[in-house]
Amino acid sequence: MKEYVLFYFLALCSAKPFVLPPKYMALNDLMLKDMEDDDDDDDDDDDNNSLLPFKKTVPLRPTPPPFDMSPSCPFGCQCYLRVVQCSDLGLTSIPDKIPHDTRLLDLQNNKIKEIKEKDLQGLSSLYALFLNNNKLYKVHPKAFQPTKKLRRLYVSHNQLTEIPSNLPKSLAELRIHDNKVKKIQKDAFKGMESLHVLEMSANPLENVGIEPGAFEGLTVYHVRIAEAKLTSIPKGLPSSIYELHLDHNKISAVELEDFIRYKDLQRLGLGHNKIKDIENGSLANIPNIREIHLENNKLKKVPSGLPDLKYLQVIFLHSNIIGKVEVNDFCPTGTRLKKSLYSGISLFSNPVKHWEVQPATFRCILGRTSLHLGNFRK
Structure with a gap:
């Protein structure tokens, strides 16, 4: 027994102090590092057009208490390192006494109906504003004048x-x-040269509702207008887009001129539409495309032009009415080379007789797991 007790004390004395691993750092600390300013006194940061600002290293500061108990924190909210969290409180308006140095204001899941002219007054350092899932139907034209550094605005699930x-x-x-x-x-977006992400899905938006010149001068990389009422691919979107998602609309065809503006497009979502035809040469206008979604449409054949897309890696064609697959529908012929092999081709839920498809049809895929053919079931 004495030997066990002695061994225990020796192990205890030689043990190192317990240190939390880096992954347990507070999420708020990580967010605030992203939001720190190079110079808090400089309000004109014209050179910073990135979605996530890159900031200089700041000296380490003593760890503050978990929550700031300052009287300036709105009643019922939690304030911590320039983050004001007021979600799920049943609020009917934006609260008063929000600290002027607030960088992130979270007002999700409340009952706010309006943003009044002075609701955001004094919040000149505000970086992100979350108003998802409220009853918002009205915003004063001057409400955002004080927020000259606002980078992220979330107003989804409102009215x-x-x-x-x-x-x-x-x-x-x-x-x-x-x-x-x-x-x-x-x-609507006049002068917003830094706008990179636009999410407008699940709105009753039609093609005629997009006024000519609405996106003029913008450099948007990600556009999503899914679950709307579009009957064709919008032609006035920013030419800079990398990702275009138009799933769950009423688009019936793809015309030759639809993609002329979008030379840099890399990801295209057209699933769950009513597309019957893709005009020859349409896909040649997007030579850098990596991923195309055309599932759940009414295509009768594999779209032409796929072998010419050297970088295409994923093509979803399942749940159409494709009855036949030719040997050169996907891969280039002759001396032409494909720079990126297919990692995903889906053709299941089509009336294709898979036993008639020649093995050479899929000569440019990474492996067997890259192909999803399956059987057709009525």
Whole structure:
């Protein structure tokens, strides 16, 4: 027994102090590192057009208490390192006494109906504003004037009938999913040269609702207008887009001129539409495309032009009415080479007789697991 006790004390004395691994760092600390300014006194940061600002290293500071118990924190909210969290409180309006140095304001899952003119007054350092899942239907034209550094605005799942006017020119990400927006007016994004992400799905938006010149001067990389009422591919979107998602619409055809503007497009979502035909030469206008979704449409054949897309890696064609697959539908012939092999081709739920498909048809895939053929079941 004495030997066991002695061994225990020796192990205890030689043990090292317990240190938390890096992955347990507070999420708020990581977020604030992303939001730190190079110079808090400089309000004109014209050179910073990135979605996530890159900031200089700041000296380490003592760890503050978990929550700031300052009287300036709105009643019922939690304030911590310039983050004000007021979600799920049943609020009917934006609260008062929000600290002026707030960088992130979380007001999700409340009952806020309106953003008044002075609701955001003094919040000149605000970086992100989350208003998802409220009852918002009205925004004062001057409400966002104080927020000259706002980069992220989330107003999804509300009752807005139009895009709020006079949005901050500094905005890089706008998510207005699941509202009642029927129109994108010409000046909706005027001067917003830093806007990179636009999410507008689940709005009753038609093609005629996109006014000519609505996206003029923008450098948007990600556009999503799914679950809307589009009957054709919009032709006035920014030419800079890398990702275009138009799933769950009423698009019936793809025409030759639809992709002329989008030379840099790398990911295209057209699933769950009513596409019967893709005009020859249409896909040649997007030579850098990596991924195409055409599942759940009414295609009768594999779209022409796929072998010429050297970088295409994923093509989804399942749940169509494709009856035959030719040997050269996917892969280039002769001396032409494909720079990126297919990692995913889906053809299941089509009336294809898979036993008639020649093995050489899929000579440019990575392996057997890259092909999903299956049987057709009525």
